[in-house]
Amino acid sequence: MCGTENQAATNGTTKHLSSPSSSTDVVLNLDHGDPTVYESYWKRIGEKCTVVIKGSELMSYISDVRKPCWFLEEKFESVIKRLHRLTGNAVVDDRYVVVGTGSTQLFQALLYAITTTDASLGGTGGGPDQLPVPVVCAAPYYSQYAEETDYLRSGLYKWAGDAYAFDKDGPYIEVVTSPNNPDGTTREAVVIHNGDQGKVLYDMAYYWPQYTPITRPADHDIMYFTFSKSTGHAGSRIGWALVKDEAIARKMTKFIELSSIGVSKDSQIRAAKIMEVICEDYQDFKHHQNSNHFFEYARKLMENRWKRLREVVARSNVFSLPKYSQEYCLFHGECTESYPAFAWLKCKEEGVEDCEKLLQEYKILGRGGKRFGSDPSYARVSILSREEVFQQFLERLEIIKGNTN
């Protein structure tokens, strides 16, 4: 723990809200965490990030049949490892890399890999009468996990809600999102283990130096990351998992084979190119605090946005924001605070119980707390939009300020 904490909320008595009619602009869609904030950086970097693919390249389904993940491009795998070594955010030695169509596909591949009873895949062969394995995550949890677990009514696994409330015996899966989506907090597993029947998945989409201090290389058995949040390339749909157990890597691969016969090689190669440029930029700069390379640029940008957001919220009688402690970041070599990809806004206005609805009156689309297993007085709003959208968001937020007498 270092330094002081940022104070977000202010005091004051709110009488009534300003009229939303003063804001008649277009709807600001901040419901998704669309990471277009990074576009300006990649524009500035220019041609060295351009990927060029000939018509005759990358035509085969197969990359390397000798690997557990046979559709994983060699170049992608090696750059992934290099990027983790550069940022120091995850242990890559003795890990299998499994590439996915975004981390969304990897989450589902993991549910399958852990619960399948197909004996030919190394499953326990529990048979068709086996009950679905409960999947839990501490609230507030990523809003899509419930639906991604349940939409096909799988007999293998079933969403079981808040991990804090979970007290069943038998096998279970706990997802730990750290830093957490929606609220940016650092997390650990919360279910009290009953023997070795629990498996923990670490969703580390936001464990990058622009969002949070890198306090140690994460060293869990099952971790996954995404291109969308690390460098901002959501349109490529690329994620990757680092897993210790070869059998898990093979079963995940089987899932991805059945789900989509592999993962776009065009996108794997593009991701490798972009992440390679980041690594090359740092090659000759051991002391990079003052550089303008990707992670410094991105951190300054996030820091700036959070500063402006906190200033607006500090003047507001309606909203408050979580506080984050400072920690020593091994990557930046200094104490840093968290600057999460989302603002987890709390509506403290008396009589206003639905934060999402209140924002909507001002044409701001956020995602209400109930979707995250939390209170409707919360809403999640993306901080990763383009600058003009973020600026408009702040201006509208300012209007919602209560009138203090």
Add this chain to the structure above:
Amino acid sequence: MCGTENQAATNGTTKHLSSPSSSTDVVLNLDHGDPTVYESYWKRIGEKCTVVIKGSELMSYISDVRKPCWFLEEKFESVIKRLHRLTGNAVVDDRYVVVGTGSTQLFQALLYAITTTDASLGGTGGGPDQLPVPVVCAAPYYSQYAEETDYLRSGLYKWAGDAYAFDKDGPYIEVVTSPNNPDGTTREAVVIHNGDQGKVLYDMAYYWPQYTPITRPADHDIMYFTFSKSTGHAGSRIGWALVKDEAIARKMTKFIELSSIGVSKDSQIRAAKIMEVICEDYQDFKHHQNSNHFFEYARKLMENRWKRLREVVARSNVFSLPKYSQEYCLFHGECTESYPAFAWLKCKEEGVEDCEKLLQEYKILGRGGKRFGSDPSYARVSILSREEVFQQFLERLEIIKGNTN
């Protein structure tokens, strides 16, 4: 029906097979339909097919929120329609295009779209006690359909095998693969409809002028295609569906959102580029029979391979191949035969009951008939390998010829 049919099998009494020990080369993996046969064409075409993507492009999740399929790239959609109009293989007017991570993802998106009971998505709200909808396909059927339907033990749908044997009341889904994988035949639905409770999915992966005569523009309510088999770019994992009903398109989109939050934009743009080059090549050539553009080149190549394959099989006392009738092809403007992507080899040798195993003795990996709901005396072998692999395949097949006294 035009012309005469190609005769595949020959007569003769087989005494015993040549020893497999004469073939000690590497294993020929012809288990997958990996379409590397087309590489040489795209090499020759050169730079005009090269796709160039800047670091700052295609970063957003979103393509166009006004479309039912909000992650569909405009350029991809328009080129898809242009290619169908060029080849005349499918009606595109008044159809919604849904892009998928290969047609594999689209098949599953369709199962979900048809069976979901989620009322918020326009489902019938059958509730958790609703029985899974049976999914059938006439044998021999694509080997992966059973596993793709059942691997998650969905409560929404369930594989029910051969459509010819299906006689249940109530809702069902029939998949019609035409031309068929594995045996190259043209197909129609076979289940006798009981009211309007059946839905038919048309898998048209092979309905392109290099594989089969284009006798009419397919005009079904639900059809899907793939980049892998049309131009040979399997590594890009791009497929597309043409659907009449907007509600189906929206529910498919919801599935793909939950499964992978969209489809690689890099690959959509690359597919658009390559298919655009094909369309441009034909722009000024109405009479293209003698051209060397993609579909003529590919047809000649497939014709040549089938000619060589049939010659070897004609000398064989062990194998036979299906026969295909000639039809007038609207695209080529002449009578053409089918040159399927797979050889559906039948082992007619007495005492040899497992075709896959026999091929394996000669280090040829094919896929046995049982996997397709058929007889083990059949095996499917890919015709889409690189030339040197295909040539080796023929040479090994020749060795398996029985010794006739």
